[in-house]
Amino acid sequence: MIVGVVGKPNCGKSTFFKAATLAEVEIANYPFATIKPNSGMGYVKIDDAARQFGKVSNPREGFVLNDKRFVPMQLIDVAGLVPGAHEGKGMGNQFLDDLRQADVLIHVVDISGSTNDKGEPVEPGSYDPANDIKFLEEELDYWILRLINKGWDKFSRSVQQTHDKVHKAIARHLVGLGVTEELVEEVIEHSELSDKGITEWSDEDLFKLSSAIRERTKPMIIACNKIDVNGAEENFKRIKEEFPDHLLVRCSAESELALREAAKHELISYVPGEDSFELKDEGKLSDKQKNALGFIKTNILDKFKSTGVQDVLDKSVFDILKYIPIFPGGVNKLEDQNGNVLPDCFLMPMGSTALDFAYKLHTDFGDNFIRAIDVKTKRTVGKDHELKNGDIVEIVADK
Numbered sequence: 001m002i003v004g005v006v007g008k009p010n011c012g013k014s015t016f017f018k019a020a021t022l023a024e025v026e027i028a029n030y031p032f033a034t035i036k037p038n039s040g041m042g043y044v045k046i047d048d049a050a051r052q053f054g055k056v057s058n059p060r061e062g063f064v065l066n067d068k069r070f071v072p073m074q075l076i077d078v079a080g081l082v083p084g085a086h087e088g089k090g091m092g093n094q095f096l097d098d099l100r101q102a103d104v105l106i107h108v109v110d111i112s113g114s115t116n117d118k119g120e121p122v123e124p125g126s127y128d129p130a131n132d133i134k135f136l137e138e139e140l141d142y143w144i145l146r147l148i149n150k151g152w153d154k155f156s157r158s159v160q161q162t163h164d165k166v167h168k169a170i171a172r173h174l175v176g177l178g179v180t181e182e183l184v185e186e187v188i189e190h191s192e193l194s195d196k197g198i199t200e201w202s203d204e205d206l207f208k209l210s211s212a213i214r215e216r217t218k219p220m221i222i223a224c225n226k227i228d229v230n231g232a233e234e235n236f237k238r239i240k241e242e243f244p245d246h247l248l249v250r251c252s253a254e255s256e257l258a259l260r261e262a263a264k265h266e267l268i269s270y271v272p273g274e275d276s277f278e279l280k281d282e283g284k285l286s287d288k289q290k291n292a293l294g295f296i297k298t299n300i301l302d303k304f305k306s307t308g309v310q311d312v313l314d315k316s317v318f319d320i321l322k323y324i325p326i327f328p329g330g331v332n333k334l335e336d337q338n339g340n341v342l343p344d345c346f347l348m349p350m351g352s353t354a355l356d357f358a359y360k361l362h363t364d365f366g367d368n369f370i371r372a373i374d375v376k377t378k379r380t381v382g383k384d385h386e387l388k389n390g391d392i393v394e395i396v397a398d399k
Contacts, residue, residue, distance in 0.1 A: 001323065001347060003042065003316055004102030005077045008132060009119025012225040012253045013108040014038075017077035019257035019309050022264065038077040043070035044317045045273050045310055046325050049390055050334065050341045052376070058340035065271045071325060071345045073317060076102065099140075100176060104316045105220045107136055108253070111236050112229035125231040130239050133222060133246065137211075140218055145210040147174060152206070156198045166198050177217055187212045219320045223251040223312045228299045247315060251308030255296045259307065262293065273310030275301050322350040326357055329375045329392040348387065355383035358395045368398040 005020075007013040021040030043062055048069040050057040062070045078098045099105065109132045114124040117131060148170075159169045167185035174184075188194050191212065193205055201209075222243075224236050227250040240248050259277060263270040267284055270277040277293070279285070285293070300307055317323050326348050334341050346360055359366030372381050375392035387393065 002074045002102050003104050004099050005106045007108035010115045011108050011110040016108050016253035019253050040075050041072045042075040042313050043072055044314050045070055049327055055341045057342045060343040104320050105218050106223055107220050108223045108225050110226050111224035112226040112232040124229050130242055140214045141211045144214050145207055160199050183216055221316050222246055222248045224248050225251045225253050228252050249308050249312050250304050252300050255300045256307035256309035273306050275305040323347040324350050324389040326387055327392040330394050331373050331375050331378055352387050354381055354385045365395050365397045370396045
């Protein structure tokens with residue numbers, strides 16, 4: 001699973017990425033500070049399943065803070081996009097192609113309206129951030145249309161002449177996007193295209209097809225950044241009404257980065273996504289640092305109950321992609337051979353079965369599957385048993 005962080009220059013996208021990963025990335029107040037996509041490890045927050053057994057997990061990857069476990073997932077930070085990216089403006093085609101591998105997109109928007117469509121600083125409130133939401137979706141639609149249009153005339157005639165299944169042919173045509181036959185078939189069935197021969201599809205038909213494919217292959221969450229700037233909250237409420245089908249989250253990436261850096265240097269105790277932090281040693285803080293932390297507490301945490309960064313990560317994986325955390329463990333022993341409690345956690349698509357999990361662990365476990373055991377209930381389950389959020393599962397396989 002790969003989560004892509006996108007947005008125009010100067011919206012706070014690279015700040016969001018650094019706050020989520022603490023990776024060293026260039027953050028600058030000019031367009032295209034990010035030229036090549038940065039890749040880093042972000043984390044989703046879940047309950048520590050070991051607490052139910054009076055223990056604390058020892059993750060092989062990720063970490064535990066208080067009673068929360070942070071499970072890693074890959075983030076990519078793609079360079080800022082500008083209108084006309086699908087035409088190559090601002091190195092747009094390269095950046096759009098970098099998004100090809102992403103399963104879900106976090107669109108970081110300057111909700112304060114203090115950057116124009118080119119990413120240039122302007123007076124807060126003078127630009128309508130709703131334009132950014134529309135433009136990115138349109139750019140992605142045109143990008144997918146460009147992929148569809150490659151050799152379309154020859155392709156469509158060939159499909160008609162060979163009587164190939166249209167949805168199968170288009171899925172092969174767009175294999176680089178991760179488009180499945182089932183997805184294309186669903187899109188066609190829910191459109192007017194099912195009543196036409198493929199060679200009769202118009203430019204408008206192909207654009208609608210591109211848009212429908214984009215909605216399904218590149219689902220999006222909107223991180224409404226710079227929520228602490230004057231006028232930002234009013235913009236947020238207005239845009240939420242304007243885009244009722246979109247998932248929008250208030251966000252202050254700069255505040256989250258400051259808190260995580262302070263925690264990293266042991267100045268505060270802070271659990272990402274929480275509504276408070278504790279000072280560890282006030283004497284180590286400069287007046288500037290105290291003022292900054294005081295501002296974050298009053299204007300972000302007290303007001304909005306989090307900086308929003310962790311919420312965006314969690315919602316992108318759990319609400320949009322609908323993944324669930326599953327742990328391998330034993331009924332009689334939660335520890336591995338080194339004594340680590342529940343060292344592994346796998347993020348699995350909702351609807352995954354015990355057999356799916358066996359294959360996730362190792363091909364041999366899947367091929368030689370006998371049964372599985374729900375560790376929490378100690379109940380034996382079969383290969384078709386559908387797993388639930390937070391399940392701990394022991395796989396029994398033939399040797």
